[in-house]
Amino acid sequence: MRKAIEHPTGSRRARRGDAKRRTILQAAKAVFLKSGFGGTTMDAVASRAGVSKMTVYRHFTDKEDLFAGVITELCEQIIDDKLEKLFEKAPRQALRGFAQKMVSILYAPETVELHRIVVAECLRFPKLGRFFYDSGPDASITALANYFARNKTNPKFRIVDPRRSAEEFLELLRGYAHLRVLLGIEKIPTRQDIASRIDGAIRHVLIGTGK
Amino acid sequence: MRKAIEHPTGSRRARRGDAKRRTILQAAKAVFLKSGFGGTTMDAVASRAGVSKMTVYRHFTDKEDLFAGVITELCEQIIDDKLEKLFEKAPRQALRGFAQKMVSILYAPETVELHRIVVAECLRFPKLGRFFYDSGPDASITALANYFARNKTNPKFRIVDPRRSAEEFLELLRGYAHLRVLLGIEKIPTRQDIASRIDGAIRHVLIGTGK
DNA sequence: GTCTATATGAAGATAGAC
C-alpha cells in the first residue's frame, strides 16, 4: 500500500476509542470484501455505516487509507490463538489438531474473501502481499516448522528439511479445493474431502501410517 | 462473464481473418494483464494498439467483450501440448517429465498474471472461475489422474484414489512458492527449490524412494 | 472502416451550513 499499512490515520488510542470509527471500519470491511477495491464506492460504505460520506472522510483521509485500515485489521485477526499449544500431544494427534485448526481458518469465508482481495490488489499496493503472507501463511508455516525441527530426530517423522516439510504439509491441506473455493466454483469442501485431505498430509510427514 | 466467454464478438472465421482485430487483442492482453480489469482503460488499449478508440469499439462491443476475448485466448493457450505423451516412459522419468512441464507452465509470467486477474475478477464474471479452472488446473489433474488410474495396481505407486493423488502431486508442485509469486513477494523460485519440490511430489506418490 | 470530438455518467473528494 502506498501509505504504511501498519498505520492508518490516527493514533492507536484514537483507533480504539472512537466508536464511530469502528462502525465505519466494520461497514467498509463488508463492502470491500464483497466488491473489491475498485467495486467499492465511498457512498456505499457511508450508506452501510449509516453516516454521511463526509464523516467517512473525517476519519480516513481517502479510500486507500480506509482500505489499509480494513486489511490491517483482517490480517491481524487471521491467526488469533497461540498455535504452540496444539503441539503438546502425541505426534499424530498433534498434527491432526493443528490440521483441523488450519483448515477451519483457511476455509472461513472471511479468510477466503481476504485472500481473494489481496491477490487482486497486491500489484496496486506493493506492501500488501507481504503483509498478508506474513500474517497468515508464514505464521502457520513457521509454527509447524519449529515443531518439525524439534522432532527432526524422532523416527516417527519423515522430515527432510523442517521448513519444506511444513510447507508441504500445509500445501496438502490447502490444495486445489482451496483454489476452487477461491474461484467461486465450490462453496465449502465436504467433511469427507477435508478428512481425506488431512490424512494425506499426515501420511506425507509420518512414516508407517499404512497405505 | 456476462456474455458467453466462449463467443466474443464475431464469428470464428472473422476472429482469425482480421489482422487488426488480432493487433487489438494483443495490446489488450498486455494492458489487462498488467493493470487488471478496473485499471485498464480503453484509451490505453487503443493507444498501445496504435488505433483509435473507435476502432476498438468497432471490433468489440464493450470493455467486457474485449476482456472476454483476451481471457478466452489466454485460457485456450495454457495447456498447448498433448500431455499424454509425457507418460510413455518409466514411472519415475514419466513423473519427472510431467512435473517439469507443469512447473514451467505454472510459473510462466503470463500464467501467473492470468491466475491473478482471474482470482480478482471471478466474482464480477461468474463463468470466469470455472472456465479458467477447466482450462488449466483441471486439465492437468485429469491427465495425471488417468495415468494413476492406469497404474493403480502397479506396486511402485502409492495411490489411494487416482484423482486425489493427482491433486496432491500437483499441489506439492504448486505450493506456497506459487502463492509467494502470486503475491509479488518472490520473482521466480530457484532451480534448487523447484528440484526439491519435484522430489517431494514424486516421493509422495511412489514408494521406496529413499527417505 | 477509421478518425476527431463530444456526450454521459459515476465516483472520489470538498465547501460551507448547523
Add this chain to the structure above:
DNA sequence: GTCTATCTTCATATAGAC
C-alpha cells in the same frame, strides 16, 4: 462533528466527418 449539496475528474461509449 456531522450533514447536504456541489465540484471535478475521468473513463465508457457515441455522433458525425472523411
